[in-house]
Amino acid sequence: MTVLDAEAPARPAGPVSASLTYARRSLLKIKHVPEQLGDVIGIPILFTLLFTYLFGGAVSGSTHDYLQYLLPGTLALAVVFVTIYSGVTLNRDLTTGAFDRFRSMPNWRPAPIVGALIGDVGRYLLAAGLVLGLGFLMGYRAHGGVLGVLFAVGLVVLFASALSWAWTTLGLLLRTPTAVMNLGFVILFPVTFVSNVFVAPDTMPGWLRNVAEANPISHLVTAARDLMDGTPAGHQAILVIGTAAVLIAVFAPLTTLLYQRRE
Amino acid sequence: MTTRNADLAVRARGLAKAFGETRAVDGIDLDIPTGSICAVLGPNGAGKTTTIRMLATLLRPDAGTALVFGHDVAHDAPAVRRRISLTGQFASVDEDLTARENLVMIGRLHGYSPAAAKTRADDLLVGFELDAAAGRLATQLSGGMRRRLDIAASIIVRPELLFLDEPTTGLDPRSRSQVWDVVRHIVANGTTVLLTTQYLDEADQLADRIAVINHGRVIASGTREELKSAVGAGGIRLRLADPSQRDRAEATLTASLTPHVMKDGDPAALRAQLPAEDLAASTNLAVQVLNQLAQEGIAVTDFTYGQPSLDEVFFALTGESTDRSEVSV
Incomplete structure (x- = not known):
């Protein structure tokens, strides 16, 4: 068997190259098992349709007016919900033999996780695209133009990528993928609903209003709304970027540490 | 480092690992000379997989030491990982990727350029008689093909030490003898192999030395002749x-x-x-x-x-x- 005697590369792939290889792995998985995108497709469509037609009339007097308010919110909401699956996927991956091989390879150790999170950006973009496409079909008009929409999507995806580190931490702490998903939803439902996604906080009682206005999701949604409406979003956008930085600073090292210590 | 240790691919002393109350590995000593095949023989739950996972740097030993080519698995894991390759008990291939994508991915991780990784993958697919199944997802491969793919992935870059955890469990006799042939070729090329098995005939067919383990301890070790005459x-x-x-x-x-x-x-x-x-x-x-x-x-x-x-x-x-x-x- 001559194949056994091939010339070996000088050194293993570096951190960037290894991470990108694992990112490619995530994208190949989407290609081969597209049904795993069910959640990515289902959540955005469901939220946008359900809330517009169910509450639109009651909240804003007409579904059309409500859609103008809601769509940037469901854009953020849908993408933020999809981030839970970063933790679910990692938790599932850890039990496979493939991960044993990855962990025994001479590459930068966190590469499989970093790569998977890079690959997840593809899922976020897909979820964002679906919400926007559906919104435009339903009559949403972005006064901020193409650039405003692109900046809003960019900001939402940046925040989502930072938040996904919190789920990978959870993915390493909990035992089963189902546990990660359940806890993820239990956390995200109140956090996303007590915000300005669906209604303006000034209709809420004072204490709840304070919570909703301090909620990072509210900052994200306000920034996305301003960008898509074509109004200045500088202050809110900076808050979002700051929150994203804090999330990464806390949860990326925590994930890495837990992953390194995992047996 | 003495000269004698340098000739050993694996030198384990008093290796131990407990999971809660269960002492999975309870003080294992193991010497594997470079270039040989060592079989760790034992029933389910004897501590075979735990031993391999410690030697492959996936588990930290609770006690004892293990050197792989003189490098401590606990304190010098990166040096160990550069020299080993692991084929786990449950196929260590990615089930949602095709056979070829699996090999290309591992090739890229080893540092091959995209083009070189593809060439290497194709060569291995032919060499392991998997070329007809190159585009199939790993889940759709037969047990024997998956094992061969798994081993192919382990030797994209020839490791100095290859761990094979129960390489033929669940395989039909023909697939089993194909895997055995592959293992013999790999050793002929200078790789040291540590394999675990539940089958004496497998140890008998392949191994230079056999360590029998039970309840996390080595209860007998030696060449097959020594072992058989003891029995x-x-x-x-x-x-x-x-x-x-x-x-x-x-x-x-x-x-x-x-x-x-x-x-x-x-x-x-x-x-x-x-x-x-x-x-x-x-x-x-x-x-x-x-x-x-x-x-x-x-x-x-x-x-x-x-x-x-x-x-x-x-x-x-x-x-x-x-x-x-x-x-x-």
Whole structure:
């Protein structure tokens, strides 16, 4: 068997190259098992349709007016919900033999996780695209133009990528993928609903209003709304970027540490 | 580092690992000379996989030390990882990728350029007779093909030490002998192999040295010849026409040849090791036993004479059956 005697590369792939290889792995998985995108497709469509037609009339007097308010919110909401699956996927991956091989390879150790999170950006973009496409079909008009929409999507995806580190931490702490998903939803439902996604906080009682206005999701949604409406979003956008930085600073090292210590 | 240690691919001393109350590995010593095949033989739950996972830097030992080519698995893991490759018990290929994508991915991780990784993957697919299945997802491959793919992924860059955790468990005989051929080729190319197995014949076919482990400890080790002579040259199994005669048959066997007689789960069956050192004497004893039973009017419906099974090796070494349910019979 001559194949056994091939010339070996000088050194293993570096951190960037290894991470990108694992990112490619995530994208190949989407290609081969597209049904795993069910959640990515289902959540955005469901939220946008359900809330517009169910509450639109009651909240804003007409579904059309409500859609103008809601769509940037469901854009953020849908993408933020999809981030839970970063933790679910990692938790599932850890039990496979493939991960044993990855962990025994001479590459930068966190590469499989970093790569998977890079690959997840593809899922976020897909979820964002679906919400926007559906919104435009339903009559949403972005006064901020193409650039405003692109900046809003960019900001939402940046925040989502930072938040996904919190789920990978959870993915390493909990035992089963189902546990990660359940806890993820239990956390995200109140956090996303007590915000300005669906209604303006000034209709809420004072204490709840304070919570909703301090909620990072509210900052994200306000920034996305301003960008898509074509109004200045500088202050809110900076808050979002700051929150994203804090999330990464806390949860990326925590994930890495837990992953390194995992047996 | 002494010269002697440098010749060892693996040198483990007092390696131990507990999971809660269970002492999965309870003080294992293991020396594997560079360039050899060592088989770790033992039943399910003996600590085989835990041992391999410690040596492959996936688990931290609770106690003891292990050196892989002189590098400590606990303190110098990166150096160990550069020299090893792992084929886990549950196929270590990515099930949602095709055979080719799996190999290209591992090739890229080893540092091949995209083009070189593809060439290398295609060469290996041909070499392992997987080229026809290159585009199939790993989940759609047969057990034997998956194992070959798994091993191919382990040797994209020739490792100095290859771990194979139960490489043929669950494979049909043809796939099994294909895997054996691959392993022999790999060793011929200079790689040291540590494989675990539940099958004595696998250890027998492949290994230069065998370590028998049970309850997380090495209970015997040596070359296959050493191990077999410790157990007895051969064994017999017989099945009686009338199960009620089993106690009498057992007494006869015990008196005439050996204390190593054991009852089987099957109420009509008995097994025994033959103590004789050489084959001719063993054959002779087997014939005598059969004669003696006939003289006492005990009818035998089945009689096999051959190499000891793992269960018999175990019984001889520990006085305990590998299958707990049989002990209580």
